[in-house]
Amino acid sequence: MRPTSIPEATAEEKQRIFSQVQADIRFPEYLKGCYECGICVAACPSARFYNFSPRRITQAVARQDIDLVWEQMNGEVWDCSQCFSCLRCPRGNNPGGVITILREVAVNNGLGTAKEALEGYGRIIYKIMGTGTQVSPDMIQPEAFPDWGPETKATSENLQLWRKALPPETLHTTSTSWDVAPKTLTELYLIWHLTGVLDMIKGVDPNLHAILGDVMEEMLEEEGYQV
Ligand code: SF4
Ligand code: SF4
Structure with missing residues (x-):
């Protein structure tokens, strides 16, 4: 916007x-x-x-x-x-x-214009950086998508069952689009850190930056990385 x-x-x-x-x-x-x-x-x-x-x-x-x-x-x-x-x-x-x-x-x-324009994307950025995937099946809720018809309610109520029907086991997830290995997630985080993406986020949304740092620090340590 x-x-x-x-x-x-x-x-x-x-x-x-x-x-x-x-x-x-x-x-x-x-x-x-x-x-x-x-x-x-x-x-x-x-x-x-x-x-x-x-x-x-x-x-x-x-x-x-x-x-x-x-x-x-x-x-x-x-x-x-x-x-x-x-x-x-x-x-x-x-x-x-x-x-x-x-x-x-x-x-x-850190122009105000960038902050204002990106304000609505904090949740998506958090989702990508915190889980490695942008959207998750459990976001499909009837109140969020009232124009999608009655199937949305039926899908949301049987989500785990639907997901289990998908052949790749990595898709048997509901809180992420697919199962992302912790090693992949930490490597992604390091790429964002080393290429300055995290500094960009810090400039436009310091709170989101702090939350991401908290979430990822522990994971990085467990995987043997030091940032
Ligand atoms: S950038 Fe300039 S040259 Fe290229 S399509 Fe647009 S108006 Fe034409
Ligand atoms: S990239 Fe931007 S400017 Fe180019 S066609 Fe798409 S919306 Fe238009």
């Missing part, structure tokens, strides 16, 4: 943020110029539903319009659904990739 307000920032601050976008190793690969042809907009599902345009963003970044890019980082970029249909750009750009960089820079700098 798009945040609602655009904070004030000095020209120096906008330039500092924009320099981080340009310094990203993927930047020259993702943006080579722009014909303003609008093909990315025609392919973009988000452009059909929001006042959103990958062309507008690509153009602003290509023109180094730091005021407009700042505005977009505090709004428009969060409307992208990261589907990458815009990869059909005839100039060889990756507008969705440019938007990914803008978002990551927003997160790395």
Whole structure:
């Protein structure tokens, strides 16, 4: 969801943020110029539903319009659904990739816009990092999905039975999508730690970061890792 307000920032601050976008190793690969042809907009599902345009963003970044890019980082970029249909750009750009960089820079700098946009995803991040899977069968509850019809209630009431009917034993789970080995989970956690993902989370949601640390510390010790 798009945040609602655009904070004030000095020209120096906008330039500092924009320099981080340009310094990203993927930047020259993702943006080579722009014909303003609008093909990315025609392919973009988000452009059909929001006042959103990958062309507008690509153009602003290509023109180094730091005021407009700042505005977009505090709004428009969060409307992208990261589907990458815009990869059909005839100039060889990756507008969705440019938007990914803008978002990551927003997160790395702890911008309010990133915090606001990611607010609703805390539970999902916790689930992925705490269990190794994003959704779990026990999330299928009739009150959560009232539009799914009466089967939802029947499924939720017999969940363990349904799951046991699935051939791979790793799927006989209800609180995670599948059984993730503790070793895999700790290795995933170490990757997130060493690549700076956890620092990004700390910047946007310190409470979630603390909870994840508590959950994982014990597991890491049991698996013989020291962080
Ligand atoms: S498709 Fe490519 S060249 Fe055309 S407007 Fe979009 S980014 Fe620019
Ligand atoms: S990745 Fe983003 S900008 Fe590109 S088509 Fe998908 S929603 Fe649109």
